Each structure stands twice: as C-alpha cells, then as structure tokens.
Amino acid sequence: GAVVSQHPSWVICKSGTSVKIECRSLDFQATTMFWYRQFPKQSLMLMATSNEGSKATYEQGVEKDKFLINHASLTLSTLTVTSAHPEDSSFYICSASTSGGTTDTQYFGPGTRLTVL
Amino acid sequence: GESVGLHLPTLSVQEGDNSIINCAYSNSASDYFIWYKQESGKGPQFIIDIRSNMDKRQGQRVTVLLNKTVKHLSLQIAATQPGDSAVYFCAESTTYNFNKFYFGSGTKLNVKP
Secondary structure (H helix, E strand, O other), rough: OOOOEEEEOOOEEOOOOOOEEEEOOOOOOOOEEEEEEOOOHHHHHHEEEEEEEOEEOOOOOOHHHHEEEEEOOOEEEEEEOOOHHHHOOOEEEEEOOOOOOOOOOOOOOOEEEEOOO | OOEEOOOOOOOEEEOOOOOEEEEEEEOOOOEEEEEEEOOOOOOOOEEEEEEOOOOEOOOEEEEEEOOOOOOOEEEEEEOOHHHHEEEEEEEEOOOHHHHOOOEEEOOEEEEEE
16 A cells, blocks of 8 residues: 655754654655644644645645745655744644545655654 | 534444444535544544545445535444544545645544453
C-alpha cells in the first residue's frame, strides 16, 4: 500500500527557533500533499494544501509566513515552523494524495510531535 | 471549513459486541466521506469511505451508513476486538474542493476484554 513518512517523528526546540518537518511519499508520486495539526485530544485541523511546483493554499486563520510550505517534488513536501513559540507545540500530520482533482483517498504520515520550550 | 461533529465523545463496549459510532456534518454539498482510525501517537488510518450516491457500504467487519437527509453518517464495527480501541474520526470532502478533508471531533472507542 501507499506509504507516507515524516521526519523527524518528534522534535524539541527553543522558543524563537525554526523547525522543518519533512513529508515523503515512499512508493507513489503525490501531486497534492496536505498538512494538519492536532492538539491533544482534539481533531485534525487542516492547515494547508500543497501542490507540487506551486504555492501552497492556506486555510483561513493559518499564517502563511509562520508556516512555510514547500512542495519541491512529487515525493517531498516540507513544513517549516518559523520563530516557533510554545503555542505552536502540537502534533503535525501530513497526508498525500495521488490525484488533486478527484476524491481519492489520502494516505497519512505517522505525525511529528513538536514541543517548543 | 465545514463543521463536522460527533454525538458521542467516548464509547465503551464489551469485546465481541457491535459498536456504532456516529457523525453529523453540516455541509450539504459534501459528497465524499471517510472514516479514519487513529491510535495514540500515530497518524490516521483509512477504514472505509462512501460517496454521496450511496447510503451503505460494507467492508471487512465494518459498515458505513450515510443519511443525506439528516446529514448523518455512522460507522458500525462488528464483533469489536481489543485492537479496535482507538479514536475514530469521520471526514468530509467535496469533489470541487480538490480532496480537502475536514475532520470531525472524534470518538474514543474503548473495548473491554
């Protein structure tokens, strides 16, 4: 089946630093990738949609300058949390889809736990 | 985004019993729905999906029912096992929205041995 990986699986950083999270589709090409964040005991909140070779589309209320997304290839998307603060601590999950225009299933990564001190 | 919510935040069932997890959605334009299972510290795992032109779909031990009239869907798990213990989310999407999924608040399923 389709496998999506994330790296790192967890990260602890100091307030004010930037953190990069990678999302890779291992055995398929993902035209579209999605980034979610999840607070403890809460649901997944869609942050942005990332299409290969174009700018990401952010959901309302998500700061694009705060959460930089790059989708440089069909197998890799990165999320950079810039100038991280404790309130950015969360579980960040990516997903990948093989088609951006139809309702194909999204394959989720295992998530990255970010803790900002 | 669309509002997708659940009636019951926690459900406890005895091993071997059937489980029913419910979900309400608010966007009448949503035409594709998925149930996901999430174990602690992991990403969501696809369980079953259903399109709006159907009202029922069955998988292995799982059945999804869709009632578009009242904007409600449910996940039925037959012969619930301890390994089914997890948080279950429904997600909705619309074809025109390029596969964007909006998730409900989740139901935690506890299976008692």
